[in-house]
Amino acid sequence: MAASMASTTLSARQSYAAPVPARARVAAATATRAPVRILAGESRVGKQPVKVPKGVTYTLKDNHLAVKGPKGSLEFQFPDTMVFTEDGDEIKLSKADESRTAREGHGLYRTLTNNMMVGVSTGFEKKLKLVGVGYKASMQGKDLNLALGYAHPVILSPPPGIDIACTSNTEITVSGYDKVEVGNFAAIIRSKRKPEPYKGKGVRYADEYVPIKEGKRK
Template sequence: MSRIGKRPITVPAKVQVTINGSNVQVKGPKGELSRDLPANIVLTQEGEILTVSPIDDSRSSRQLHGLFRTLISNMVEGVSTGFQRRLEIQGVGYRAAVQGRNLVLNMGYSHQVQIPPPDGVQFAVENNTNVIVSGYDKEIVGNTAAQIRAVRPPEPYKGKGIRYAGEVVRRKAGKTGKSGKK
């Protein structure tokens, strides 16, 4: 059995979990999420504790056991506290701003890049170079951060571009120049 799948999920007091057959709904102060479980995974609730278990010992059940425990745990954490991803912009003249709900990026192109937020995602900008993507669905927050990073990924020569906070970009040496031989 999966080590991760064996761990129980503790539900906070402000979060409500509803299990309807193979559908799980989680409501909390930040929002509401739902997910369908596969047929070979069973979710049981005993008071404040959720337990995920496989029906049998088949390969597919064992594969999905830890995955769905983590997905349900992320749903509970997301509706109670939420998730956020931080991005850093490096480069002369590169900056970000929030106009309305949209994120506007000036990344050295001939035009500004506008990114509208999906439902449940908010943008915040600090010091024109730090972007914070926050929301209650971890998958959507991560995908939105990846879309922002894809506008101008960090390049290896000068390190300019958009990177995740704490991301290390391996730098390359540039050209060595003329050697003097003809």
């Protein structure tokens, strides 16, 4: 009887298999699985043609685009991953290959091309407003004079191609044909007195929402 019990225990030990960790099972399944190739679809933004507005002329050679219009002129050197196709008053951008760089830049470079066309024809603008007692904005020639609660005024000179207008003592409009430069200069103005979180005082974009925190209670 003892011999039979020993043989039963031995057979049970031989048939017992230690549990395989979940991570090891996943790794084994992944190793045996065939690689899956994911084909990226066409960019919804990149596949849209760019319209050339009336009064705008452009030259395109070796992916170097130069645009000229009533507001000014812009130029940009696009990478070889983009292919330009001219079709009447439209420009279409397509990918030169299916590389990751080409896929990622398709929509971006189409947007840059459209911004160049819009910028030299109608331009861009960014509006800001001043919130706070005694905060004022005024023009000093072509420079912007800001009173932001400091012991001294803040005077900013716009770069070439940027125009500033003060529609009121607390409203500023930055305009220009280069969207990047307009946004950069508006950000510089805002940085001189960023909105504080308790009363919202400072310089903010006209469409900016500033969350107000609750102050400390006594």
